[in-house]
Amino acid sequence: MSAPLPPLTLYLAAPRGFCAGVDRAIKIVEMAIEKWGAPVYVRHEIVHNKYVVDSLRALGAVFVEELDDCPADRPVVFSAHGVPKAVPAEAARREMVWVDATCPLVSKVHIEAERHHQSGLQIIMIGHAGHPETIGTMGQLPEGEVLLVETEADVPGLQVRDPARLAFVTQTTLSVDDTAGIVAALQARFPQIVGPHKEDICYATTNRQESVKAMAPHIDAMLVVGAPNSSNSRRLVEVGERAGCPYAQLVQRATDIDWRALDGARAIGVTAGASAPEVLVDEVVAAIGARFDVTPRLVETAKENVEFKVPRILRVPA
Structure with a gap:
């Protein structure tokens, strides 16, 4: 037996x-x-x-x-x-x-940047260098009109055209807490800097980070289902560790799980980045169920019912 x-x-x-x-x-x-x-x-x-x-x-x-x-x-x-x-x-x-x-939430940031530019402001973008979203947003305006800031440490060295004529926008998939620190540093150095009417970090990024924060104190380890080049998935790993989870691992599939790191765990949390399908979460949950006698718990911090229309070109006959 x-x-x-x-x-x-x-x-x-x-x-x-x-x-x-x-x-x-x-x-x-x-x-x-x-x-x-x-x-x-x-x-x-x-x-x-x-x-x-x-x-x-x-x-x-x-x-x-x-x-x-x-x-x-x-x-x-x-x-x-x-x-x-x-x-x-x-x-x-x-x-x-x-x-x-x-x-559409990225397009909203593009429109914001355009509006500030038309008002004669130079833009500071909080984002990750080389990320396609950052490249896309910076590429809305002529060269030199958008300056990139990745961390608080970048703020003191910024060379701006006019400290009184600045605005900032952010990548939509950043850590809410990290971004707040960078914004505070920008506001301290440039008191007249103009920010977005509403936070640029998207609702989905914020909601997924909040549920991880709620779960982190109760677990020994966390698995984040997502790709290594997914900004919002990588942020979930960081947010979990900062919120008190002793170990967090990014996995693309169940086959990526490092079981040795989960040895002796009594409570494990599972989440997924915004670009990871539920079928991969199911796969990870099934793999855990094959090795442990599982008692499931749902940690729900928000309900989402957002839906975006597809472009008109796809809604009209060919």
Whole structure:
């Protein structure tokens, strides 16, 4: 007779996984393939998740890094992270059919930056260098009009045109707490800096971080389902550790779990980044259930009912 499985309380964060912007972006690619047939080109990973990208590739999506890699006679979709203004301009010049899957909450930041620029303000962007969302937002305005700040330590060295004529915007997937520290440093150095009317960090990023904070004090370890290049997933690992969870691990699939690190755990938390599908959470939960005698607990800190419409080009017949 096999030995009984060790008991474990499994805390499941809610909300977790897909947000409305990711849902919409995936739907856009699926509808584009349905409307125009395969192949449909996608500039950059539509969202940062290998499982999602592979699933769409199987339907006929071709993922490329640059517009130059797309033939002019096939439709192209721009990813949920947003693109510099030069990209749709070039697509229009080449007379391509293009669909913008930029998350509406990222587009809101683009509009904000544009509005500040038109008012004669120089913009400071709080974000991660090289992240597609940061590249897309900075690419809305001419070179030199947007300065990037990644940490509080970057603030003292900022070379601005006029300290009295500044505004700031942020990447939507940052740590709420980190960003608050950077904003405070900017406001201390530039008291007249103008901020967004409403926080740029999106509702989904904030909600997922809040549920992790609520769960962290009760668990020995946390698994975050998400991709290593997913900013919001990586932030969840950091938020969990700071909130008192002794060990947090980012996993793409159940096969990535380091079971040795979970040895002796009596309570484990599971959450997922905004670009991770629920099927991967189910896979992780099933793997835990095969090794432990699980008592599940839901940690729900918010309910989400946000939905974004797909672009009109996909809602009208071909």
